[in-house]
Amino acid sequence: MPALMCGADNSYLALTYRQIDTIRKVAEEAPFRNESAHQEPGPDSLTALNLTAQLHYEARGNPISSRPVTSVANCCPGLEVDFRAVWRRMFTGIVLREYDNLVMEIDPDVSDRKIKALLGRQLLRVRLKEEEKLPLEKQQKFLMMTPIKGPASSDPDGEIALTTQFNPNGLAAVEWSNALTHILSGHQGKIVRCDFTRRLPEDQKDIRQPLIDDPPNFVTLELEVRKFFDPDTAVISKDLASAGELTQGLCSPWQNDYRECSCYYWASARPDYVNVEPAGNGLSKGDNWFQKVHGTGVYVPDDYIDSRLVLYDELFLEWEHWLRFQVGGKDYNEGPSQDSECPPSQSATDE
Amino acid sequence: MSNAEAGRYMRASAPRVPQVHLIETTHGGNLFVADGSRLFAAGSDLYGRFEAAVAIGDEHGIATLLERLGLGGSPLIDDAPLAQPAIHALSLAIAQKCNLGCTYCYAQQGEFGGAAKNMPLEEATKAVELLVHGAEEGARLNLAFLGGEPLVNRTVLYAATLHAKQLAERRGNPITFSITTNGTLLTDADAEFFEAHGFAVTISLDGPRETHNLLRPFKSGSGSFDAIIQRIRPLLALQRRMQVSARVTVTPANLELRRALDEFIEMGFHSVGFSPMLSSPSGLGEMQSADLEITLGEMIDCGREFERRTLNRERYPFANMVNAMREIERGTHRPYPCGAGAGYLGVSAEGDLSACHRFVGDEAGAMGTLNDGIDRKRQTEWLTERHVHRQEPCRSCWARYLCGGGCHHEVIHRGRPACDYIRGWLHYCLEAWLRLPRTAVNQMPSASNAYSSSSA
Numbered sequence: 001m002p003a004l005m006c007g008a009d010n011s012y013l014a015l016t017y018r019q020i021d022t023i024r025k026v027a028e029e030a031p032f033r034n035e036s037a038h039q040e041p042g043p044d045s046l047t048a049l050n051l052t053a054q055l056h057y058e059a060r061g062n063p064i065s066s067r068p069v070t071s072v073a074n075c076c077p078g079l080e081v082d083f084r085a086v087w088r089r090m091f092t093g094i095v096l097r098e099y100d101n102l103v104m105e106i107d108p109d110v111s112d113r114k115i116k117a118l119l120g121r122q123l124l125r126v127r128l129k130e131e132e133k134l135p136l137e138k139q140q141k142f143l144m145m146t147p148i149k150g151p152a153s154s155d156p157d158g159e160i161a162l163t164t165q166f167n168p169n170g171l172a173a174v175e176w177s178n179a180l181t182h183i184l185s186g187h188q189g190k191i192v193r194c195d196f197t198r199r200l201p202e203d204q205k206d207i208r209q210p211l212i213d214d215p216p217n218f219v220t221l222e223l224e225v226r227k228f229f230d231p232d233t234a235v236i237s238k239d240l241a242s243a244g245e246l247t248q249g250l251c252s253p254w255q256n257d258y259r260e261c262s263c264y265y266w267a268s269a270r271p272d273y274v275n276v277e278p279a280g281n282g283l284s285k286g287d288n289w290f291q292k293v294h295g296t297g298v299y300v301p302d303d304y305i306d307s308r309l310v311l312y313d314e315l316f317l318e319w320e321h322w323l324r325f326q327v328g329g330k331d332y333n334e335g336p337s338q339d340s341e342c343p344p345s346q347s348a349t350d351e
Numbered sequence: 352m353s354n355a356e357a358g359r360y361m362r363a364s365a366p367r368v369p370q371v372h373l374i375e376t377t378h379g380g381n382l383f384v385a386d387g388s389r390l391f392a393a394g395s396d397l398y399g400r401f402e403a404a405v406a407i408g409d410e411h412g413i414a415t416l417l418e419r420l421g422l423g424g425s426p427l428i429d430d431a432p433l434a435q436p437a438i439h440a441l442s443l444a445i446a447q448k449c450n451l452g453c454t455y456c457y458a459q460q461g462e463f464g465g466a467a468k469n470m471p472l473e474e475a476t477k478a479v480e481l482l483v484h485g486a487e488e489g490a491r492l493n494l495a496f497l498g499g500e501p502l503v504n505r506t507v508l509y510a511a512t513l514h515a516k517q518l519a520e521r522r523g524n525p526i527t528f529s530i531t532t533n534g535t536l537l538t539d540a541d542a543e544f545f546e547a548h549g550f551a552v553t554i555s556l557d558g559p560r561e562t563h564n565l566l567r568p569f570k571s572g573s574g575s576f577d578a579i580i581q582r583i584r585p586l587l588a589l590q591r592r593m594q595v596s597a598r599v600t601v602t603p604a605n606l607e608l609r610r611a612l613d614e615f616i617e618m619g620f621h622s623v624g625f626s627p628m629l630s631s632p633s634g635l636g637e638m639q640s641a642d643l644e645i646t647l648g649e650m651i652d653c654g655r656e657f658e659r660r661t662l663n664r665e666r667y668p669f670a671n672m673v674n675a676m677r678e679i680e681r682g683t684h685r686p687y688p689c690g691a692g693a694g695y696l697g698v699s700a701e702g703d704l705s706a707c708h709r710f711v712g713d714e715a716g717a718m719g720t721l722n723d724g725i726d727r728k729r730q731t732e733w734l735t736e737r738h739v740h741r742q743e744p745c746r747s748c749w750a751r752y753l754c755g756g757g758c759h760h761e762v763i764h765r766g767r768p769a770c771d772y773i774r775g776w777l778h779y780c781l782e783a784w785l786r787l788p789r790t791a792v793n794q795m796p797s798a799s800n801a802y803s804s805s806s807a
Contacts (some may be wrong), residue, residue, distance in 0.1 A: 045394035046420055049381070049785075052682025053389035058421035140523070182489065232789040 054234040082249035086240045087176040091194060091223040094118055098176050100207055101144045103196070114221055118196055124211045124218055125195040126183055132193065136213060144179055145211070148172045171208040188227045195220050253319035259312055273299065275330050292322070294331055357648035361771040364750075364778035367405050370413050372749035373398070374778065376785050383781060384417070385749045387427045388682040390781070428686050428752060432734040433693055435727060437487045440695040442495035442708040443478055443511065445470045446503035447700045451533050452570040455602055455628050455636030463699070463712035464632070469504040470700040475511040477721040478698045483518040483526075492519055492526040497708045502536040512548055531555065531598070533567065534579035542586045549592035554583055556597045558605040559614055566604055566636075587619040594621040596670065601627040601646055602636040608649035609656070612669060624670030625650065627772070629758070630765040637765070643772040651779050658783055661791050675780040676792050678753065686740065688755030692718060692733040696725070706733060709760035716759070750774050
């Protein structure tokens, strides 16, 4: 399970101790890994067979952060993958949005009118089919929304309900890989009972309404939990995410967020610290990827205004020129214009 | 299977380098990487290079090959001992007395070298509360009853079960129950109680009638087999939620495993497993290297029958094999052989805590008391000392994370006389896993966990 982060819209950061430990271990050695890694010749020379081999397998040419456990996945807008995308089709027949649990689509082959009527409603809670006959208070309940509590500026050490004008009940969607842990454990391929909002929400404020049991303000439908992995493998099931869906939510170079989040944030697909070499004093030297001139051995900290770095307008207009492919943590040599400070438009004028 | 073939497995699995082990099947060469218990099919050139490096014990060369393949880096298991985990399983020595007189018994006929005694209800209640109140939110718990013969103290056993169930339900922790019994005192009411609460019931049986009677007689000297079979038939017939398994302790006097396995499976046991006797208080019944070689041959014979039946889609619940297949499939890798002294503790009849059920009354595994709580200092020392990286010769063995260093109790009291046996068995199991279709492995029902440690 990748580490999960969230940006400005919500406040969750989900890292397990195992993930923290893994990241620590990776950080100890990652800059100076053997450069000849993955050069083993021979077709199909190594095939991962059991589950640990598959989970920890680093495909030839990929960086260490390409493994699920070492990547920092999901964010607004996302890093290597937008891991939230895997939850969309967790329940058969409907497509959900993890951000707020809204039903965004109904599968075309669904004929059940009750399921079709879920479009636009919000998943509030999951319960177990086998506890159907127990009184509600005795059933296990897996909430998809939870009250947000935290310190207030007036009371930094206190804990208050964090309400806003648009969220008067102070509710937030629970991060799904936590919310659904118990459902995934032992209920994949089985039927569960899902409680959805009884009426369609009218606005943003309306999608953060509390669940009320008596009288119920929800409708309950039985849906099957899909299997997370392809049978007998550690591969995320194609039933959960079609090709391209895990990356379609990532931001693009011409978008503001791409520049906004600096400092080791773009873990592997967009590295921050490149051309790294041992400095001889036990430390390392290298370039900030956003430096216009590489190979200086001096890392330019990003303050958003230093002209030695690619700035917003330059990125939006000339991203194809400034952004360089990285292979094995170093600039890929694309030709003599590589280190030019001049963007293509100016180079053309000079010539 | 001949002893010569068992010997061949022992030699083929001998430790050469700590990082990897090579397994050749009719489909080609396979690489087992100890770190993470990862299993790969290797192309012939690559396999040849590993083979050459292993043959001369070239650890540096192997490290370079692994690094190039993206299999190097920081190990998945480091030297750090497990941080003090929450308790999720307790075993209660609910009756430190027994009506059998097994010569090899680690509990010395149930009394652990002391006076015969029952656990009072008050202590059992405290133990249950230690388990449930100390549990992490939503954690699955297990309460086990052992002895001696636990059914000597039936009233407290029933009461502790009901109390645990009630407390765990109130806190939202799923709880399971297990009992290891000699079967001589079982009643119809017990069968109904165990079924109602989904007990994992393990019956200690050491083989067919004559063999069993020789090894597990009543204290009077008369055989116990017929009495046990008569009493367990209702349980075998009733088991739905309950699972009734047979556990065979293997000594030099009962090495015919295949016969016992087939007989017990035929009787309707949920699973049947074998555990070699490596350490007994008197030394009687302990397995020597020649016995272990015969046992390995028998185990592999049973394993081959398991393979044959599995391919024919027949159920053949040989617990050691089922567990091994599941652990290889998952790539189980662990720095300890079991949860003893970590998330699992034993409780004596007088309320002393120990690393597991075998350390009752044994200072080597003392872990505090119910009244004073878990001795955290001792637990930390235990987890530090018992880490497989601190064990010799485990540190240089390819099988260290599958085996975990061997049963703490056996190692502390006798050492490691069974490494060749364990490695030979694991080598065979790796071969079998590679032979069996993945679908067959994944559809196997789980078996009792009672045989998954050093006895694999």
